[in-house]
Amino acid sequence: MTDINYSGIIKRAWTLTKSHKWLWVYGIVLAVLGGSSGNFGNSGGSSSRSPSPENLKNLPEQIPDETRKVLGAATDAITQWVNSVSPFTWITVGLALLTVLSIGMVIIWITKTWAKAGLIAGMAQASRGQPVTLETTAKSALSSIRPLIHYGVLLFLFGLAAFVVWGIVLAVNFALIAFVPVLGTIIGIFLGLVLAVIMLICIVFFSIISVYAERLIVLQNLPPMAALKKSYRLTRKHVGETLIMGLLNNVIGCTAGCLSMLAILMLFIPAAVISVMIIGGSWSEFTKNPMAYAYALPWFAGGGLLLLMLFFSLIQLTNAIIIVWKYGTWNEFFAQIMKSEESTP
């Protein structure tokens, strides 16, 4: 195991983050687009926003009675028209929607890739003591977009292949449970557990590979396939150190995120209370007769909107700083690993 100075990495990354504010622009882009938080490679972050299967299942019961009636009536009126529209028109609508969605996704993907490349290149420049601006880092970011996208496609194909193999084994597992009475169930449960563990390991492994590969592509200009091969070799050799770094990154990042969120909330709750008191005298009076305060409604709404925008912007900014710091730690970690690689014969 290579001797890594974790506390040194964390401190240095923080110093670089603090002193190079241009890098925050990349962080903001990544924070807003919900991109990689610099934990491990390029995992997306939208799963928590999607509704749970339970919620989807209960959806028809959750619709209030009146709404259901209105929907019923509207559906009746619209159904006639829907039947009269030619399938060609629906296909056109579908294609238009698909085109816009795919172009939107491609734009978001390219922007995230650009921001990642810019952060990696910018952090490396900062670490070397070179001046860091949006202009100087953007050049490296622009030139790295294409190989990084190629690498992303390559990783996706590998992931897809792994997923297909995993699915086939899972199907065999279900067949075993269904057709072989007792032994099949025991083997099935055991195989299921093994598959779950293998999947988890694969996800972590691919994520660690991405940490190395992205830096090899941006900082050493390696082609995607060569970067993948080299990062695979590095991952196998330094899996323990990388896991510790990832764990430290996540723990510190989460703690900092929660603390800053609390601080922002503590800043905004008194502001909201004071604004309500200024406008309405007291909250109880306002709730008793809200119409008496109608004159204040536009001010209240405008102020509230501004406060809300500020609130979310502050959250995004904090997020952005944490993302930049995490990229900094990974960059410093990568530099130490590469140094140890060079020193070993």
Place this chain on the structure above:
Amino acid sequence: MKEPVNALIRLAAAATDMLLNLVLVLLGLWYVTNASDIPTLFDSLLLAGIGFLLLPLVLKIIQAYLLGTYRVTIGKALWGLEVTDMRGKGVNMETAFFRTFIGPMISAPALWLGYAWILKDPQQRGWHDLASGTVVVRRHSQNLMLGIFAIAGICTFCWMLLNQSLNSLRSHGYLYRDILMEFQSKIDEEERRNNRLITPTPMVSPSYRPDLPQPREI
């Protein structure tokens, strides 16, 4: 290199480009409000929906193409501006598409600070300019009057479209009343049917109702 352009003229050029988008929206509105019966209204809504999805995208692609080929967007051309790289040469198609599609994603997220940066930067460059390595400069043949006339013309056209749409909305008001009344009558009908179907059932146990037969005690 040519002289960079001040923020106000850049804002005017951007506003012209945005107004062109507004023209598309208002054309859609005008088209929808012209419908005189329910099926036509729904047909127009569908077509306008497709238009709302695709036309802004097509407009953006045209802007990027113009930028890559002639160094301008429509708004910039009208205001006598052009986009060049730092050596004063035109940008390639890749940079043009990057500036058009990715640029707003860089400058807009932090409360439009990336655009506000134009006021601070010595060369009047926003974050999208810095990221794509471009600068907006004055053309030799800059004529501000053309821009002013263009913006006035587009605004007048927008106002006319809006006026026409409101007039159509007023003259076809019966159509929307019909739709609302149809919905209302269906809701009433549904309610009447439900009231007829629901018969009051005793919620209390028979032992508390002396008028109902009581269970025998064993």
